[in-house]
Amino acid sequence: MFQWQQSQERLNRQAGLLQGERLTFHVHYWGVSRHLVANPVHKHSFFEICYVEGGTGIYTEGDREYSLHEGVLFCSRPGVVHQIRDVNELDLLYVAFEPDEKQSDPAELSSYLDALGQGEVWMDNQSSSPVAGLWRSLLVPESYAGALPAGVLPALAHSLLASFPDMFGVASRSNRPPVRTDSSFLVQRTKQYIRDNLAGDLSQQQVARLLNVSERHLSRLFAENIMESYTTTVRNERIRAAEELLIRTGTPIKEIAEQVGFSSVHYFTRSFTQKKGMPPAAYREANWRHADQLPSEPIRFR
Template sequence: MEQYLLGKASLNREAADLTQNGASFRIHYWGVMPSHYNTSLHQHSFMEICYVLEGKGMYINDGQAYSIQKDTLFLSKPNILHQIKSEEGLFLLYVGFELVESASNEEWMNLIQKVKDCSDIHLKLEEKNAIVLLWQSLLVHSTNNDQVLYKAILENTAFSLIATLIQTFCPPIETSKPVNVNETPSELLSTVKIYIKDNLSQALLLADVAGHFHISGRHLSRLFQSGEGVNYSTYIQNERIQKAATLLKSTDQTIKDIAERTGFSSVHYFTRVFTEKLGCSPGAFRTLYTDVKKMTYRNENDFMEG
């Protein structure tokens, strides 16, 4: 509780104005109230959103009563009379905010209008809901003002919380188009290529890599043929030579060590493949590029064209 109260004080000092991604928010207050009982009937010119950490009570909004308890989230819209009643007391987290329209784009103004028009202002959240985790993380982090990235993390987390709160009270977008949750071939290929790049010292047999990604070897072969225009073995060999050339130019590692780091079974085999691809031996290549500042190829793949 004490940490949350300290966090509230820091937030009100450090996170009163939030501007990101085309939106600017004025935060009128961040609130933490461990023992909240009754309020009189009142209204705000801005939005207020409350979350119940503990306790039970009633929320009366525009004449309608709602039961509130642990993990309840509720919204007070601008210029709507409302009040909270509780005999046993509530532990509340709350925030009052408004969009600065002059500094925000049309998309955000439309989102805020949707929240103002929404009919469901009272929600029951799961205990580990993103809103709960963000809010708690924000309060905890706001007390760590001795950290190097304190301000950046604070502002990003605060903005993320406000955006998530707005999204929660926006009506869902109706669409007849099914959502594709499957990974596309290009996405899968990109992931496989990263894996290969990070594991060039290994054998990288087709069957092993395919098994790692729970696909067949035939499917993996087709991915490289259609996406890279070369078969799997050629792609692997090109990646090994590319990495070897980079190491020859930028490090003083021995040719034997470079051969091992790039997955060649022997220095002899490495030298033969390297020479076939680039037209000179690894030793001669290193001599040509002893001074790294003399690199003249435009990108890492230019030397592969020979």
């Protein structure tokens, strides 16, 4: 079994703000409760998802009653009056959270909320499901041996919360065609290659050849996975790198343009101004607060 109290304290300490590329979650609290007691009728302004590790009880929403026993996964939605009652040694894992609207992609946020808001409330026979296994992996074993390092908890916790729509809301997910997992990995590999080779040849033809895919397929992967074109991604990554160099170093703007892969300082200035709303020099001046904090050596991008 688990170190119940220590597991709960560790999750609440380490996994509060869960940031991802397209979805960020604010966790109000984690619960790892041994022999949970019954609670009064109440409601939340956020999602609360629970997994029954052992024991029994009844979960109610209005006039509906759902049996609680080992392997049950259930979802309390925002604004829905509910209660847990008639408990008998109920062991419960739960997390109360809401997606962060400001830090999440609007389309992904809408899809996530629709899936959970309109999906199933109660699911049985989940003891061997990936969700249950992932949830247990966040906990501290009773013997302490094999506990995952605290540093990996945020990423794993984010994966857990991001997986809930696939469990509860399969029928109500976006009509967008499912994207294959290997496609997502290929896009991430491509983005990492772009970041590592900003000053090199990042033409779509060259990168597609390196990845052993066609240019058309590469374009489709980016459109389906991150909703932007390959060329837009390259430009955004170059601007992102330039932004960091402008803020954190005293490297001349002409050198920055070369380091991040722009063909000329004029093209760099025009692209940066379009993206950030001001020229590079003005952006640097606006963001420099303490010149003495600049690193002695400029950051270099390969």
